[in-house]
C-alpha cells in the first residue's frame with residue numbers, strides 16, 4: 001500500500017478513537033477506548049518518524065527538513081500528554097477530560113498539517129514504487145514498535 005494511504009487509514013482510526021473517548025460518559029469505556037488509541041498512536045508515530053520524517057530530512061531540502069523536524073516536535077508534545085492521560089487515575093475527572101480534549105485538538109491539527117504539507121512533499125520527492133516500499137516499511141515498523 002502506498003505510504004500516504006497507509007498513514008491516512010491510521011489517521012481516520014485515530015481521530016475516530018479519540019472522538020469516542022471524548023464522547024463517552026462511562027469511565028471504563030473511556031479507559032478501554034483510550035488504551036486502543038494510545039497503542040495505535042505510539043505505533044503510528046514511531047513508524048512514521050522512521051519511514052517518513054527521516055526520509056524527508058534525508059532529502060536535504062530545506063522545507064522537507066523543517067517539516068520532518070516539526071513532525072518530531074509535535075509527536076514529542078503529544079507523547080507528554082499521552083503519558084499524563086495514561087497516569088490519570090479517573091478518566092471521568094474534569095482534569096482527564098480536559099487533557100483528552102486537548103489531545104483531540106492537537107491530533108486534528110497535526111493530522112491536517114501532515115495530510116496537507118507532508119503528503120504533498122512525499123508525492124513530490126518519491127515516485128509510486130518508492131511510496132509503495134515506504135508503505136511496506138511503515139507496516140513492518142509498526143509491528144516492531146512496543147506500545
Ligand SMILES: [Fe+2]
Pocket residue numbers: 007011044048111114
Ligand atoms: Fe501521522
Ligand SMILES: [Fe+2]
Pocket residue numbers: 045048071075110114
Ligand atoms: Fe505524525
